[in-house]
Amino acid sequence: MDVSSFHAITQAVKGAFLVLTALSLTAYKWPENKTVKDLSTCDFVIVGAGTAGSIIANRLSEDPGVKVCVIEAGGDPPLESEIPSLFAFLTKTSIDWNLTSEDDGFTAQYRTNKYLDLSTGKVLGGSSTINHLYHVRGDPKDYDDWAKASGDESWSWQNLLPYFVRSEHLEDEYILNSETGKYHGTNGYLRLTRENRDSPLKYLKAFKEMGHKIVEDVNAGETLGFTRPLLSISGGVRQSSASSYLTPIKDRQNLYIVKNTMVTKIIFNGNKQATGVQCTTSDGNAFAINTQKEVIISAGAFNTPKLLMLSGIGPTDHLNNLGIEVLSDLPVGQNLQDHMAVILIHKLEATTETPPAADPTKFPLPTFIGFGAVNKSQSYPDYMTSNVISRNSPDVLMQLCSSVFALHDDVCSQIYAAGVDREVLFTVINVVRPISRGHVELRSANPEDSPRIYTGFLSADADITKFIDSIEDYISVTESDYFRNVNGETMYFNFPNCDDVSNARAYWRCYILNMMDTTFHYSGTCAMGSVLDSSLRVKGVSKLRVVDASAMPNIVSSNINSAVIVLAEKAADLIKHSQTCA
Ligand SMILES: Cc1cc2nc3c(=O)[nH]c(=O)nc-3n(C[C@H](O)[C@H](O)[C@H](O)COP(=O)(O)OP(=O)(O)OC[C@H]3O[C@@H](n4cnc5c(N)ncnc54)[C@H](O)[C@@H]3O)c2cc1C
Ligand SMILES: *[C@@H]1O[C@H](CO)[C@@H](O)[C@H](O)[C@H]1NC(C)=O
Numbered sequence: 248m249d250v251s252s253f254h255a256i257t258q259a260v261k262g263a264f265l266v267l268t269a270l271s272l273t274a275y276k277w278p279e280n281k282t283v284k285d286l287s288t289c290d291f292v293i294v295g296a297g298t299a300g301s302i303i304a305n306r307l308s309e310d311p312g313v314k315v316c317v318i319e320a321g322g323d324p325p326l327e328s329e330i331p332s333l334f335a336f337l338t339k340t341s342i343d344w345n346l347t348s349e350d351d352g353f354t355a356q357y358r359t360n361k362y363l364d365l366s367t368g369k370v371l372g373g374s375s376t377i378n379h380l381y382h383v384r385g386d387p388k389d390y391d392d393w394a395k396a397s398g399d400e401s402w403s404w405q406n407l408l409p410y411f412v413r414s415e416h417l418e419d420e421y422i423l424n425s426e427t428g429k430y431h432g433t434n435g436y437l438r439l440t441r442e443n444r445d446s447p448l449k450y451l452k453a454f455k456e457m458g459h460k461i462v463e464d465v466n467a468g469e470t471l472g473f474t475r476p477l478l479s480i481s482g483g484v485r486q487s488s489a490s491s492y493l494t495p496i497k498d499r500q501n502l503y504i505v506k507n508t509m510v511t512k513i514i515f516n517g518n519k520q521a522t523g524v525q526c527t528t529s530d531g532n533a534f535a536i537n538t539q540k541e542v543i544i545s546a547g548a549f550n551t552p553k554l555l556m557l558s559g560i561g562p563t564d565h566l567n568n569l570g571i572e573v574l575s576d577l578p579v580g581q582n583l584q585d586h587m588a589v590i591l592i593h594k595l596e597a598t599t600e601t602p603p604a605a606d607p608t609k610f611p612l613p614t615f616i617g618f619g620a621v622n623k624s625q626s627y628p629d630y631m632t633s634n635v636i637s638r639n640s641p642d643v644l645m646q647l648c649s650s651v652f653a654l655h656d657d658v659c660s661q662i663y664a665a666g667v668d669r670e671v672l673f674t675v676i677n678v679v680r681p682i683s684r685g686h687v688e689l690r691s692a693n694p695e696d697s698p699r700i701y702t703g704f705l706s707a708d709a710d711i712t713k714f715i716d717s718i719e720d721y722i723s724v725t726e727s728d729y730f731r732n733v734n735g736e737t738m739y740f741n742f743p744n745c746d747d748v749s750n751a752r753a754y755w756r757c758y759i760l761n762m763m764d765t766t767f768h769y770s771g772t773c774a775m776g777s778v779l780d781s782s783l784r785v786k787g788v789s790k791l792r793v794v795d796a797s798a799m800p801n802i803v804s805s806n807i808n809s810a811v812i813v814l815a816e817k818a819a820d821l822i823k824h825s826q827t828c829a
């Protein structure tokens with residue numbers, strides 16, 4: 248199959264899903280839409296019913312005496328978003344904000360467009376409704392660094408553990424009955440299972456032979472090693488924040504969710520106290536909501552800084568240039584962090600067996616993850632890898648290469664060809680604690696305009712060096728018995744802009760620039776310590792908090808959804824506690 252026929256098929260599939268959506272087959276699962284007149288006054292307004300917003304909505308509305316209003320720009324999750332094997336079909340649809348990065352003239356040059364698609368969910372559950380289902384907490388050091396940056400020990404790994412436990416309903420008996428069982432919960436809202444297919448096992452052994460550990464549970468304080476990951480899948484269905492935290496409480500009388508409505512501005516009184524929000528419905532009607540208690544922004548790492556800046560909270564120069572009056576001069580939008588992805592491909596044993604029929608209830612193909620350190624005496628990781636095993640399933644390789652990571656058509660056709668009659672290992676490798684920082688700005692003072700996003704990827708040369716070291720460490724697995732026995736080999740692509748590759752490190756430097764994308768872990772744009780205090784309150788104003796991926800001072804060393812969840816669980820307690828003390 249060539250890339251253009253692949254894209255034609257993908258479009259047809261998305262078209263078929265649209266027909267299904269019109270039938271509203273799963274509407275019964277989601278909270279009903281409230282009307283604007285129900286909202287004249289609320290105790291709390293939450294902006295965004297995404298990953299964090301759904302959790303805050305659930306926890307604050309536990310008290311029936313508190314009126315909680317949630318404004319969400321998107322609508323109900325469509326049926327296909329609930330089917331784990333279909334995540335490649337969810338982006339560039341009506342539930343994606345379709346944000347893109349600015350062309351930096353350096354990264355993203357070897358692609359159809361010289362920018363990256365920064366997919367972000369515009370739907371109940373937010374990005375947890377379209378993400379790739381990996382549930383990994385990251386490394387204890389990440390959270391200890393949050394505590395340092397915020398000057399507040401309560402954000403340390405040890406002190407956050409009870410919130411990780413509280414959020415979970417782990418369904419994996421093996422882990423629950425093992426020594427690390429105590430690090431997990433079975434009474435929480437979020438149901439989790441584990442990749443249980445066998446084909447990753449031979450790879451885990453191969454990495455063990457190269458000196459890595461096989462760990463059964465990377466979420467219990469020891470991160471380094473290779474494992475079959477936990478996934479936010481239960482009963483064969485995606486567990487987004489919407490399905491886990493909103494569906495079970497959708498009939499609470501004090502919870503008011505308004506869908507397809509965008510918050511355009513935070514309203515303040517003369518004392519810089521947030522008193523409500525300004526909204527616009529999808530059909531263009533504007534209205535305002537007043538709050539008795541607080542406004543909580545959970546619009547995600549791009550739309551949260553955008554909304555703060557539109558409301559006068561941000562860098563003075565930037566806001567002055569757009570004619571926005573400044574209420575609080577803060578580095579909003581700075582400190583953008585993400586995990587840049589580099590794609591690596593290995594070809595393994597020949598196989599002519601018919602691939603098993605795709606199982607809609609599972610991750611698209613068997614998967615394993617691994618954390619490695621370049622310095623072998625270091626206790627925390629330098630890199631993470633997410634690996635997918637294709638056994639004669641080139642169609643899925645094409646989905647990953649072309650739809651998910653949008654690599655160049657030439658590369659994707661070569662990967663597709665490699666995947667016919669052969670086992671292929673598709674790997675995403677990330678430097679987990681990058682030094683490079685990006686930033687987010689307003690494009691204009693018009694709330695309809697998307698923000699300007701500069702990823703800053705690889706702007707620190709040390710990140711390139713770290714990528715090269717990490718790749719070399721990872722691909723040494725080709726020296727393991729298993730890889731040797733099946734003639735396992737790394738695919739070295741010929742890039743038109745890489746003629747001058749005199750040595751291996753020069754080749755990898757060029758490779759990294761050609762085989763890169765985002766891993767969608769945008770964070771840090773309204774960080775604790777600089778924009779927020781350690782109770783997530785926006786500095787310089789009152790009655791306003793930020794609770795989402797923007798609040799992380801430093802990105803965690805893994806996929807970040809689990810970190811967003813724990814941040815929201817803790818924030819809910821902080822908010823409740825400040826109300827009883829007020
Ligand atoms: C394609 C993809 C794959 C990923 N894969 C993984 C993975 O496998 N594992 C993992 O751990 N993480 C993954 N992530 C990352 C993770 O899902 C996100 O970091 C996390 O969901 C972000 O949560 P949030 O609450 O900060 O924002 P979101 O969940 O994005 O929520 C923000 C919400 O606010 C709404 N909103 C925004 N602006 C407004 C406004 N002005 N008015 C009203 N509503 C508004 C949005 O519509 C959205 O619902 C992935 C992300 C993506 C996009
Ligand atoms: C995103 O783009 C797709 C087409 O590429 C479009 O169908 C969809 O409506 C867009 N999403 C939004 C929220 O505008």
Ligand SMILES: *[C@@H]1O[C@H](CO)[C@@H](O)[C@H](O)[C@H]1NC(C)=O
Nearest residue numbers: 280282283322506507528529
């Ligand atoms: C929900 O209500 C808002 C405000 O009345 C309206 O604009 C929006 O279209 C409604 N959404 C749905 C899915 O009914």
Ligand SMILES: *[C@@H]1O[C@H](CO)[C@@H](O)[C@H](O)[C@H]1NC(C)=O
Nearest residue numbers: 620621622623624625626627
């Ligand atoms: C490797 O890690 C150890 C333990 O943290 C440290 O003491 C040492 O300086 C590191 N070596 C290098 C080359 O960074």
